[in-house]
Amino acid sequence: MANIHQIAERAGVSVATVSRVLNNAPTVSPKTRSKVESAIKELNYQPSMLGRNLRNSESRLILVLLPTFSNPFYSEIINGIQDTVIAKGYNILLCETDSRPERENIYFNMVKNKLADGVISMDPTINMKKLKELAESHPVILCSEYEEGGCIPYVTVDSELAAYQAVKHLIQLGNEKIALINSDEKFLYARQRRAGFERALKEFSLPIREEWIYHTKGLDFQHGVHAMRMLLQQEEKPTAVFAVSDTLAIGALKAINMELRAMEPIAVVGFDNISFSSMTNPTLTTVSQPMYNMGCTAADMLLNSMKGERVENIVLDHELIIRESTMG
């Protein structure tokens, strides 16, 4: 692989001139430019990012942190991030933390080391203290999960409102016994969705019954299956369920299908509108988050923040998608 000196030599100019051509500096005569350009072609030269990055003290890499690849919710967000940053000449370093703190450290060091220019975190399990520390000296954006009253800019949806509307929908269908399948309430979104759930129940003077609130240990389908089984073991069974994630809701649907062949159907609402949610039987009523757009927005915010601009928090619109799982 040729380097800039060889190009300079071949074109009979200095390395500075080659660099100018490479960076489209306006102060190069057309004649010189074309000499350099042919040398570049002839030697099939590609400027080294390593050299450029060191010199410019940037890597043009964006670190994207997510807890797991296996929840399709993240896939669409990543699409949005990737499309946006690529258009600006950046790339993404996708990092699954798997909720393992030692991984977090690796990634934070990459940023401190200038191996990544900024961070978008979608990981609810992240060490917020360390992230805030990082954010003091490096651009960081939170996507989806955020910190209330924190100093790191975020893009998200109004989880409380969405949950409220989802549960209200169940109530208006005539359900009075509504269960909640929640994840761990150490996560903000979990607390918010629970709050929305409770607000709807209170508004219609329905009691909040702890035995109908189940906390899962994760978001995999299997956790949803397990949660629903637990709920179905109650003496008095709920007639409807709100699950804080489509993956949990789909697991719940599965459990209902398996255990309740002859019983009255149980209405189910999920959250996220992952593509699989229209493939289940029945199809899943769910809260649609604008995942792709959320990714684009997070990326834009980060790029702006990297330019030194102040960025504002953004709350995107959601939508309740009504499908068969709440249509009897």
Place this chain on the structure above:
Amino acid sequence: MANIHQIAERAGVSVATVSRVLNNAPTVSPKTRSKVESAIKELNYQPSMLGRNLRNSESRLILVLLPTFSNPFYSEIINGIQDTVIAKGYNILLCETDSRPERENIYFNMVKNKLADGVISMDPTINMKKLKELAESHPVILCSEYEEGGCIPYVTVDSELAAYQAVKHLIQLGNEKIALINSDEKFLYARQRRAGFERALKEFSLPIREEWIYHTKGLDFQHGVHAMRMLLQQEEKPTAVFAVSDTLAIGALKAINMELRAMEPIAVVGFDNISFSSMTNPTLTTVSQPMYNMGCTAADMLLNSMKGERVENIVLDHELIIRESTMG
């Protein structure tokens, strides 16, 4: 952020010595070492990857190419790759080509630019000519999709055999009218799975009927739905379907559920064993590919290849997972 000079100054040694401590060189006296180490601690120093990478002419980044994030098949493979390379001090640069050639170029240039040390491609739509060119001078491994008789090492499963076994399973269940939902046969795996499909039919003297072979334009659920609808419009309907991807099979299941309430069930077999496949109703019989293991293997092969070792192609075992969709 401190640099190596500041550490050297603080510790009262030369930068060479600091570098030696950083790299655990054995020729540093314990006393000097501890002086340097405390300087590092005091200044909270992290060596810059950018400088190190330039000097060593490596980036410790592995480029992973995939066509799309939205097929969960890839998620598990990526998990395997990531776990393996992280253990060796590498990270992955995950790149969705979206089957867009201009993106491919960006990524190939990153490798040529030394911004990535090697490539694992899982993208069937990749420009194989260019990839081969790249592979002449850089480490490249193909994962899942590969080139027969090509020179790039690969890890995959025996698609033909797996398809044969899947279809044989359908035949042994008594099905004589078996449809194939295939993707575009420009992909090797599609041709191989079709070959396995045909081998099974021939072995049992069943005719191969073109009207029961449908080629989709993609692997999304919706393509499976559409394909199944087309098949159900045939005068003579198949009694069983083999789909070359779980996503297509799940779409097919959906179409069957929607259109056939009162009809005889149609048996369905998929391919990949994605986690959704046990959440459908009925659960999906499918060919399980060892996705995580495939990812680990691809990563190991690449790391070996980067060390200059010769690597052999590897064909991993698959397994037919029989579930409700072929149990009447």
Place this chain on the structure above:
DNA sequence: TTGAAAGCGCTAACAA
């Protein structure tokens, strides 16, 4: 056991 110095490939300030 340690240090001085060259150099990885590039950009940019300054000079001409």
Place this chain on the structure above:
DNA sequence: TTGTTAGCGCTTTCAA
């Protein structure tokens, strides 16, 4: 308009 040169932060050779 172009060239010279310093330097980004690190590793490594050579010499002491």
